[in-house]
Amino acid sequence: xxxxxxxxxxxxxxxxxxxxxxxxxxxxxxxxxxxxxxxxxxxxxxxxxxxxxxxxxxxxxxxxxxxxxxxxxxxxxxxxxxxxxxxxxxxxxxxxxxxxxxxxxxxxxxxxxxxxxxxxxxxxxxxxxxxxxxxxxxxxxxxxxxxxxxxxxxxxxxxxxxxxxxxxxxxxxxxxxxxxxxxxxxxxxxxxxxxxxxxxxxxxxxxxxxxxxxxxxxxxxxxxxxxxxxxxxxxxxxxxxxxxxxxxxxxxxxxxxxxxxxxxxxxxxxxxxxxxxxxxxxxxxxxxxxxxxxxxxxxxxxxxxxxxxxxxxxxxxxxxxxxxxxxxxxxxxxxxxxxxxxxxxxxxxxxxxxxxxxxxxxxxxxxxxxx
Numbered sequence: 138x139x140x141x142x143x144x145x146x147x148x149x150x151x152x153x154x155x156x157x158x159x160x161x162x163x164x165x166x167x168x169x170x171x172x173x174x175x176x177x178x179x180x181x182x183x184x185x186x187x188x189x190x191x192x193x194x195x196x197x198x199x200x201x202x203x204x205x206x207x208x209x210x211x212x213x214x215x216x217x218x219x220x221x222x223x224x225x226x227x228x229x230x231x232x233x234x235x236x237x238x239x240x241x242x243x244x245x246x247x248x249x250x251x252x253x254x255x256x257x258x259x260x261x262x263x264x265x266x267x268x269x270x271x272x273x274x275x276x277x278x279x280x281x282x283x284x285x286x287x288x289x290x291x292x293x294x295x296x297x298x299x300x301x302x303x304x305x306x307x308x309x310x311x312x313x314x315x316x317x318x319x320x321x322x323x324x325x326x327x328x329x330x331x332x333x334x335x336x337x338x339x340x341x342x343x344x345x346x347x348x349x350x351x352x353x354x355x356x357x358x359x360x361x362x363x364x365x366x367x368x369x370x371x372x373x374x375x376x377x378x379x380x381x382x383x384x385x386x387x388x389x390x391x392x393x394x395x396x397x398x399x400x401x402x403x404x405x406x407x408x409x410x411x412x413x414x415x416x417x418x419x420x421x422x423x424x425x426x427x428x429x430x431x432x433x434x435x436x437x438x439x440x441x442x443x444x445x446x447x448x449x450x451x452x453x454x455x456x457x458x459x460x461x462x463x464x465x466x467x468x469x470x471x472x473x474x475x476x477x478x479x480x481x482x483x484x485x486x487x488x489x490x491x492x493x494x495x496x497x498x499x500x501x502x503x504x505x506x507x508x
Contacts (some may be wrong), residue, residue, distance in 0.1 A: 138499060141176045141217040143208070145198060146224045147183045154277075154420040155241060157304050158491070159223050165492035167193055173496070176215055178208070205229050219499055223275075227267035235502040238267055239275040242417030242438070244339060246288045251338040253370070265289045268296075272502035275299055275495065277418035278439035299494045300443075301418050302486040307400050307427040319401035323391060329361040330463065331406035331430075333399075333421050334413065336372035341412040341435070341453050343371075346378050348412075348459035349387065360463055363389045363406065403428035408466040411435060412453045419443050423486050426479035431472045433462040445485075447478035 142163075147156055166173055167190050176194045177187055184197050196211060198204055208229050212220065220236040222228055227238050245252050245260045252260065268274050268289045274296045276282050282298040285291060319325075334340040342364070352358040379388050394402055403409070409425035411434035422443045425432050434440055435453035444450075449465055451458040465471055 138173045138503065139176065139216060139218045140173060140499065141178065141212060141215065141220050143178050143220070143222045143224070143228055144183060144187075145178060145180045145201060145204060145228075147179075149183055149186045154301055154418060155224060155239070157420065158239070158301055161302070161305070161488040162223075162492050162495055163187075163193065165489055166496070169489075169492075171496070176211075176217065178211070208232070218503060221499070222267075222271075225267075226263040227271050230263075230267065230270060235272040236270070237273045237275060237499060237502060238271045239277075240264060240268065240281070240285060241277050242281045242415065243284055243288055244415045244417075246284070248339060248415060251370075273297060273498050275498060277301055278442050280439035280442055281417045297494070297498050299491050299498075300486055301420055301423070301491060302488045303420060303424040303427045303483075304396060304399065305488070306397055307403075307424055309400070311400075311404065316401045316404050319398055320405050323389075325363065325389065325405055326361040328407045329363045329389065329405075330408050330410045330466070331363050331365075331403065331425075332410050332412070333365040333394075333402070333424075334411075335366040335369045336375050337369045338371045339414045340371070341414045342375045343378055344453060344456050345410060345412045345459060346375070346382070346384065346388075347456035348463060349384065350382055351456055351460040352464060353387075356460075356464070358464060359387055361387050361389070362410070363391060363402070365391045365394050365402065367393060399424065400428060403430055406430050408433060408463075408472075410459075410463060410466075411440065412451075412459055413437065413440065414453050416440050416443075422448070423483055426483035429476050429480065431466055431475035432479065433459075433466055445478070445482045447475060447482040449475065 163175060170192055174192045178196050180198055187195060189195055217234060220232045220234055223239040225240060227236055245257055249257055268291060276285055276298055279298045282296050285296050286293055336342060349360055352360055379385060403424055408430055409432045411421060413435050414437050416438040419440055426447060432444060432448035434448045436450040437453055449462045451462040
């Protein structure tokens with residue numbers, strides 16, 4: 138199978154789990170080659186971050202504005218069997234060979250207020266039409282699968298749920314000396330809760346901060362939190378809240394952390410707090426389970442599906458509930474129980490299984506034409 142992959146939208150380090158998904162899928166295919174050739178369509182922003190190989194080829198698009206016609210030329214010239222768009226929508230939308238897209242979630246159908254008008258309109262114009270035109274739709278959870286089928290009126294056999302996994306770094310042997318060096322490098326507090334998330338509106342930083350205020354003012358219980366991630370639409374609102382309430386003495390903001398250092402960030406943490414209002418999957422949940430730290434998290438979206446019994450759930454709309462569950466993270470017996478359940482739950486996730494399932498979907502859309 139000759140597979141073309143539209144990766145023009147990949148900005149290294151800035152699209153989180155979906156970048157991990159793409160890279161692990163390609164890596165798996167190269168390590169376990171089953172007769173597939175991959176052709177990666179790349180931009181000047183990401184071309185240098187992908188390696189070539191015997192079955193892996195790179196095509197550089199210098200002029201993105203001419204991408205539509207170039208895509209069609211290359212699809213024909215390279216005699217591609219399948220066109221894969223792993224980042225949201227089908228592009229080009231009039232591709233003439235079997236196609237597969239990945240829509241991680243359809244948050245805009247549930248929280249349209251979180252999107253600026255042009256972005257919301259783009260999603261409305263492209264998501265459903267792409268899902269209808271493509272041969273198959275991949276998504277990251279059963280929650281998202283059911284949402285896409287219901288909202289976009291698709292037949293159930295067309296939409297496939299495929300779980301992700303944590304990055305490979307989280308499965309490497311633990312090196313305590315590196316964890317200690319990391320703590321000193323970033324001057325981290327002795328104990329802290331962790332929330333790794335770009336400041337998108339749905340990530341719900343404000344309610345988490347309100348919970349910390351409740352703990353401090355009502356119970357005289359000061360909890361340190363470490364935040365990471367790129368600034369997004371809600372960033373200034375979050376920064377203003379921290380400043381207004383004089384919380385910088387308990388907040389550490391690290392922005393972007395290199396992938397190789399992320400396991401140390403988790404292992405040094407006391408717990409993960411994940412208050413997101415909406416998730417198609419939520420890779421930090423698996424990262425925390427693999428790092429053997431307890432989790433307290435929202436009961437929204439796909440989150441309960443990912444954590445199973447391995448987390449203490451709260452209502453993300455209720456800061457008081459978040460506060461209670463954060464306070465519970467200091468209970469040794471509860472921590473031990475959640476960590477044990479997290480280790481067991483993490484065994485359900487595998488990049489190899491993700492890649493095999495994805496390739497099986499690819500094969501399935503070719504069978505009607507290939508006999």
